[in-house]
Amino acid sequence: MTTEPVHAGGTVALEGEQLDRLITALSERKFEVLGPKLHDGAIVYDRLSSLNDLPSGWSDEQSPGKYRIKRGKGDALFGYVVGPHSWKKFLYPPVQRMWQAERNGKGLHILPNHDSAPSKFAFFGVRPCELSALAIQDKIFLGGPYVDPGYKARRENLFLVAVNCTQPGGNCFCASMNTGPKAVAGFDLALTELSQDGHRSFLVEIGTAAGAAMLSGIPHRPATDADKQLAERVLAHAARHMGRKLDTRDLKDLLYRNYEHPQWDKVAERCLSCANCTLVCPTCFCTTVEDSTDITGNHAERWRRWDSCFTVDFSYIHGGSVRATPRSRYRQWMVHKLAAWLDQFGVSGCVGCGRCITWCPVGIDITAEASAIRQSDQAKAPAEQGRESE
Amino acid sequence: MAQGKPKLAVWKFASCDGCQLSLLDCEDELLAVAGAVEIASFPEATRATVKGPYDISLVEGSITTPHDEQRIHSIRRSSRFLVTIGACATAGGIQALRNFKDVNEFTSLVYAHPDYIQTLKKSTPVTDHVFVDFELRGCPINKYQLIEVLSALLHGRKPNTPPHAVCMECKQRGAVCVMVAHAIPCLGPVTQAGCGALCPSYARGCYGCFGPKETPNTASLAAGWAELGVSNRDLMRAFRGFNTYAEPFRRESEAHEK
Structure with missing residues (x-):
């Protein structure tokens, strides 16, 4: 174990229980940590305070018009896929007040739109398809001549912990859209959950300097070739087991x-x-x-x-x-x-x-x-x- | 609006009074309402009445008697804006269940002297009798929507009461779809929003209190319910609620009658 500094582009391994330290580190740096949580019989995105909030051991069964949670085979932390919520609800809230005004004699007085300090979100457990969705919304809200200021403020402060998908769902087809099951860009840290002989560890790819900084101080070890090969194997398996496919030719x-x-x-x-x-x-x-x-x-x-x-x-x-x-x-x-x-x-x-x-x-x-x-x-x-x- | 404070009148027909009580239920906003309008007639709040004509008439209840038929015309004549409030006034209400049967049979069974009962064969919405300026849905109506309609009328703008599905409100508040996640039959996809997705947020299916949404595909939803194991009889009953005489719900209920 080491707490040696790590660098963007590097890969390390974390023992299962050390992942909680990442949530603590994010909270200490004043991030509001959001991630998957069991609520009303579904896995939704909500505030996380520790690793215990994750739906450990839960899985989901999805088919057209049907969603059920069920106990998974093991105690995987990320043994499910995407649920009814998407991250857009945080960056681009369902309802927002744009402005308000008050009559002022014969005139009109625009009131300040009391927006609290821009939120500092950390999304914990973003799936590769969702990273692609985020990149698309970035183009829409930030890319053109008219930038959405609220989205921009929230997006700039965002910290992204991605999770690669080792168990695709019944309606998943990211392999057809080239958006998964492995995240290739757009994350600060990307995790692959590895489970071998009842032992859980995470392969952590470091995407940015911010990701590296967040990881420093958290005990980790160098990723071995065996770790990397195992991750490759489970992700290749996932790519072959998509619930759906979409032929995108032409x-x-x-x-x-x-x-x-x-x-x-x-x-x-x-x-x-x-x-x-x-x-x-x-x-x-x-x-x-x-x-x-x-x-x-x-x-x-x-x-x-x-x-x-x-x-x-x-x-x-x-x-x-x-x-x-x-x-x-x-x-x-x-x-x-x-x-x-x-x-x-x-x-x-x-x-x-x-x-x-x-x-x-x-x-x-x-x-x-x-x-x-x-x-x-x-x-x-x-x-x-x-x-x-x- | 006329000079001075606009006159507001509340009228009751066949109904439970729940919708007009929504006005009293406004609590925080009630003083503002009372400040903005002169309440000319409001039997649930005061016996005093002010002579017409009225700037805004809120009409609660469905038309069920020959006397109602006449009274609604005189209200229309003395009102600048006539707004129906609630499922009874807008769709005929739960009492429109009688429309599927012979009302004389009911009266003969219920009353000792049915010949004293003067009633129409059908319970009908106000719009079947007179021109209605605005229909506010719900059983009961949502008090915030009522304030919104009053504010809009008073200030000459269009009320924000979107005709889309309850699903929009469910998703807006992040509720988990009860039909998809829990196999609970829900009328939300064919029902107009306005309640804030109240029942689905408490893990209940929607009962259709706000009546059919714009372009409701009741047949497809009924097929979806059938896949969840809902019988034909229960499907008929689901569409025989507070808005059963709204055309799309009536037709769908009749499709499952056999």
């Missing part, structure tokens, strides 16, 4: 040329247009603003809240809603997510986390919808389709 053009595919009618028969898929999606970023007054009319506020392309009001312009039918709304969402996003942001809007599949109350599966369209690509001659399926 996907953008496939969707662009199938706007009138009969599959959109089929999915519209099932779609509830309830918006759950967009709200659980870690990349969906749409909001609406609501202006309101109090009853005296002397105080006005503007609030921003999560919105969804599945609501009628979302596309309301003068005269009515542009996307009046659930068919057009589902198509808009899926084509944007898997195709138009590439044109808009240079990256797919889907990271393969599977949340939209799990949390759809009627289990609509985006990978199945895409595959149904591919199976009967309207722009292809029937003979060509026949050849492909041979």
